[in-house]
Amino acid sequence: MEDYLKEALEIVKAQAGVRSMSEDEIVGMVKKISESIHAISENREATVAEDAAIAPHKVIREKSITCLVCGKEFKLITKRHLATHGLTVEEYLEKFGYKKGTALASKALRKSRKKKMQEMRLWERRDFNKKE
Numbered sequence: 848m849e850d851y852l853k854e855a856l857e858i859v860k861a862q863a864g865v866r867s868m869s870e871d872e873i874v875g876m877v878k879k880i881s882e883s884i885h886a887i888s889e890n891r892e893a894t895v896a897e898d899a900a901i902a903p904h905k906v907i908r909e910k911s912i913t914c915l916v917c918g919k920e921f922k923l924i925t926k927r928h929l930a931t932h933g934l935t936v937e938e939y940l941e942k943f944g945y946k947k948g949t950a951l952a953s954k955a956l957r958k959s960r961k962k963k964m965q966e967m968r969l970w971e972r973r974d975f976n977k978k979e
Contacts, residue, residue, distance in 0.1 A: 851881050851884035855881035856877060859873055859876045859880065871908075879918055903915065903945050909954045909955050910953050910954075914928065914932075915943045916934070921953075922955075922956050923956060924939075925951075
């Protein structure tokens with residue numbers, strides 16, 4: 848087994864010991880880290896997996912979303928993070944083939960926000976028909 852793959856397995860093993868991870872997350876993380884370590888060892892720039900760029904919906908998972916520029920995982924990709932890559936939200940969506948208006952948030956975060964808004968029922972609190 849290659850040294851960079853062994854190193855990636857050790858890193859992912861440590862990460863899995865800290866938090867629960869699905870099988871897909873473990874495999875994806877091992878692949879991504881081993882490719883990055885291999886790229887660094889060959890003095891070339893590490894790239895995010897090509898399959899993620901082709902199918903951007905694959906990087907939006909239940910508990911995380913992966914930035915397709917740097918490969919880091921977040922619950923929410925913010926404008927501030929995209930600014931570190933010199934991109935706006937609109938440019939990011941267009942660059943990676945997302946539909947306009949796609950939320951750059953994990954599925955769990957979107958569900959919890961939707962549930963909270965439904966519980967608040969703001970549309971019932973205001974009387975828009977009332978004239979002053």
